[in-house]
Amino acid sequence: MSQSKKEGTSHEFDAESHLRSDWAARQHALGNVPQAVLLRNLPPRLNLLIDTWHRSLLRWSLAPLERTRSTWIADLGCGYGRVVNEVKAMGFENIIGLDYEAGFCRQYQLDHGHAVQGSIAQPPFAAGSLSGAYAITAFMYVGLERAIDGIGMLDASLSPGARILILEAGAEFNGLxxxxxxxxxxxxxxxxxxxxxxxxxxxxxxxxxxxASGSNAGMTMLLPLLMTFHRWPRVFNALAKAAMHLDRPRVGFRDRGVRSFGLHRWVLCEKPFNSAPAR
Ligand SMILES: C[S@@+](CC[C@H](N)C(=O)[O-])C[C@H]1O[C@@H](n2cnc3c(N)ncnc32)[C@H](O)[C@@H]1O
Structure with a gap:
């Protein structure tokens, strides 16, 4: 390995351990509540809207998967398990969380059963063991290079036909x-x-x-109004309905131009049925 690659790698590990202790501090400070894993400075009603949108996207993305006793879905960077009940309500019995924060994992285990403490940059699942996976605002914390490695390793754990939803913060919105x-x-x-x-x-x-891919550009454009009217339920709910309609998941939708300027963006993929079984 070259010297620069070594330095880059140790720098990434330092950054990861720094972030990890910041996540532990956040979990200690806020506990296992939506505000701890969504946008802590947004009013609760707005975080609830983001939560509702995430859930609708998950339902849409995982709906075609078979539900059998051997179907396993991985929740990558799972936090305390904010959205697991949505996936369980769809009839998936086996969901396994992966997160490096101990307090989140403990809560996940108490409420939902299986959670492993570890890094999504090195998912520990057996080859071909997963029928589906989702990561909601998780890979962005490991950086591009380590996220590529982590998703590459995840690929080996997915069975042919598996679906993967990856939803992350939009770089343009965060830059602004x-x-x-x-x-x-x-x-x-x-x-x-x-x-x-x-x-x-x-x-x-x-x-x-x-x-398919998309973003919550509608909600993002309406954000100033949603913030202004978050104490006025009737106005807020009308705006929220419009945002949910604009940001509904669609196949063939083009996440381009102004539409790509979202707080969050997502991509839904499938591992082809004819891919070679992982060893
Ligand atoms: C913004 S929260 C989202 C949690 C959950 N996906 C949700 O949407 O409710 C990000 C989560 O990713 C976890 N995380 C960040 N980097 C990680 C890594 N390298 N390995 C495992 N978990 C990680 C954090 O501990 C935190 O629980």
Missing amino acids: SRYIFRQKRTQSLAVNGFSRSELGKTLLPDGWRKI
Whole structure:
């Protein structure tokens, strides 16, 4: 290994351990609640709207998968398990969380059963053991290079036909908010997020079929109004309904231009049925 590669790698490990202790501090400070794993400075009603959108996307993404006793779904960077009940309500019995924060894993185990403490940069699952996986705002914390490695390793754990939903912060939105809110520049948990081409291309292993991608650009554009009216339930609910409609998942939707400027963006992929079984 070259010297520069070694330095880069140790720098990434340092950054990861720094982030890890910041996540532990956040879990201690806020506990196992949505505010701890969503946007802590947003009003609860807005985080609830983001939560509702994540759930609708998960339902849409995982709906075609078979539910059998041997179907396992991985929840990568699972936190305390905010959305697991949605996946369970769809009839999936076996969901396994992976997170490096002990307090989140403990809560996940108490509420939902299986959670492993470990890094998503090195997912520990057996070859071909997963029928599906989702990561909601998780890979952005490991950086592009380690996320590519982690998703590459995940590929070996997925069975042919598995579906994978990856949802991360949009780099453009985060760049703008760092420009406006100076304090974000020094907050380690206020990370970059991914650009459209990183999430839609660079991060994906060869062979995965991209089914659809999108963002919550509608909600993002309506954010100033949603913030202004968050104490007025009737106005807020009308705006929220419009946002959910604009950001509904669709096949063939083009996540481009103004539409790609979202707080969050996502990609849904499938591991082809004819891919060679992992060894
Ligand atoms: C923004 S929270 C999202 C949690 C959960 N996915 C959700 O949407 O409710 C990010 C989570 O990723 C976890 N995380 C960040 N980097 C990680 C890594 N390298 N390995 C495992 N977990 C990681 C954090 O501990 C935290 O629980």
